[in-house]
Amino acid sequence: MTNFSISRRNRILSLTALLLSLCWSNSWAAITPAKKPVPKDCVPLGNWVIPGSGPTTQQDVISRAAKASVVLLGETHVNADHHRWQLQTLVALHAVRPNMVIGFEMFPRRVQAVLDKWVAGELTEKEFLRAAEWDRVWNTDANLYLPLFHFARMNHIPMRALNIEASLRRLVSEKGFYGVSIEQREGLTRPAEPSQAYLDYLFPIYKQHDRKDKQKGEMNQDDPDFRRFISGQQLWDRAMAQVLHRALAESTGSEKPLVVGVMGAGHVLHGFGVTHQLHDLGVQNVVALLPWDSDKSCKNLVKGVADAVFGVLPNVSESFQPQFQRLGIRFEMGRGGAVVLQVEKNSIAEAAKLQDSDVILEMAGLPLKNTEDVVTIVKRQVPGTWMPLKIKRDDQEIQIIAKFPLLKH
Known part of the structure; x- marks a missing residue:
């Protein structure tokens, strides 16, 4: 792979x-x-x-x-x-x-x-x-x-x-608060500086997450990505x-x-x-x-x-069953398909190896023209079936499979 x-x-x-x-x-x-x-x-x-x-x-x-x-x-x-x-x-x-x-x-x-x-x-x-x-x-x-x-x-x-x-959260994460124009900020004022306790709490989580591309050595809280x-x-x-x-x-x-x-x-x-x-x-x-x-x-x-x-009670109560299938993504339409903004943890999308910024071009062989196309195709998937996805990632088109599990009874 x-x-x-x-x-x-x-x-x-x-x-x-x-x-x-x-x-x-x-x-x-x-x-x-x-x-x-x-x-x-x-x-x-x-x-x-x-x-x-x-x-x-x-x-x-x-x-x-x-x-x-x-x-x-x-x-x-x-x-x-x-x-x-x-x-x-x-x-x-x-x-x-x-x-x-x-x-x-x-x-x-x-x-x-x-x-x-x-x-x-x-x-x-x-x-x-x-x-x-x-x-x-x-x-x-x-x-x-x-x-x-x-x-x-x-x-x-x-x-x-x-x-x-x-999209605004993404822009600020990329460019910083003042790197985003006033017109794009939706009336937001600059957030208060985080407390040191907050930084100390988040930093270990940040270091443990996928850091394979970082050079070996000590990281600190001044890391630009952090x-x-x-x-x-x-x-x-x-x-x-x-x-x-x-x-x-x-x-x-x-x-x-x-x-x-x-x-x-x-x-x-x-x-x-x-x-x-x-x-x-x-x-x-x-x-x-x-x-x-x-x-x-x-x-x-x-x-x-x-x-x-x-x-x-923990997790989802046994008496509750979702009324429709969920892929587990936040998305917006653009760039010829559905642009993935966020992949939810422990979701079907994560298991299928979807990534943030992937563009889903087709679902089950059908092109995606609007939001309703995405929602309708996912909802009608039968539990236990597999749905092929054509996606564009880094200017390359690839096929992945979203596997919908059987619902618990």
Whole structure:
């Protein structure tokens, strides 16, 4: 098999994906760290725990969180139990603070008008998902998220689109913040500098990831690739923090709303990401809550990982089956096909050796002219079948095979 070198840009983007898949802000200052190692079953199913302290109650967590300016609810995107926990937490918070705004990482800013129409009751589910370009932008089974969207609509809670275009993150990773024109920045301001703790946390992960093309020798945190990787991640965090901050600043009533952000856990972990950017924007009262898989190592349950965590089942619940096949890529149309922006970890695409910046020209022998072609072809694949892909990589056309596994019963 021919070996293809991975470009610097691809490495940065894949590192971002790795970070979010590995990551599960700041804890309440009054909590004293545990002096003894946490027990094996550190977060029992259906229970709240304050990292560094111990078990607590739902009433205590919700009453504290409801007093915050911003509450961040982390998730692993494909875990159904994480979304059930998010809905339960939103319901509890709404009972205490009904004046609420919910921001979602799943939507880019340009579809904000679609979210407004959804909350106003002007769109059906199908119309909403199509207009929001769900299958192209997020490409995760919408049934995982629809209960959250319906909760917002049923209770007239404004929804905010938190994300930016993947192409902008890629540009900043390549050229740096000031290397991207003001017109391309989508109104973003320069992110706050990362804390040293954040750099120390990410650097070992960065060094362990595919570094075959680096010269042997000691690397340090001034490595240009590492700094570009950090810049791309921080831009993502800054973008979401700005929208959450704006939701507070633009409120017209005497009482500020409780602003809740729904996002991947990697943006919430240890307060390094969105919380850090919110603090830089002047929002100090931020509470971070995370679901905690029952098989997750208790060594990670340290003071500061979150304000509180809630025990859930690991991975995807057995009762949940995806409603359609997923290849596991983020993409945009261009260059004669579907340009791969990001390959998800542990996906069919990763197993097929797809790489960031590959251009998929054909799927199952069919040319790709628009987003709907990609989505339709993938959805209709029968479990257990193989789908040939013609791709262009480094000006060379090659064939690879995407193998769709049998679904579990």
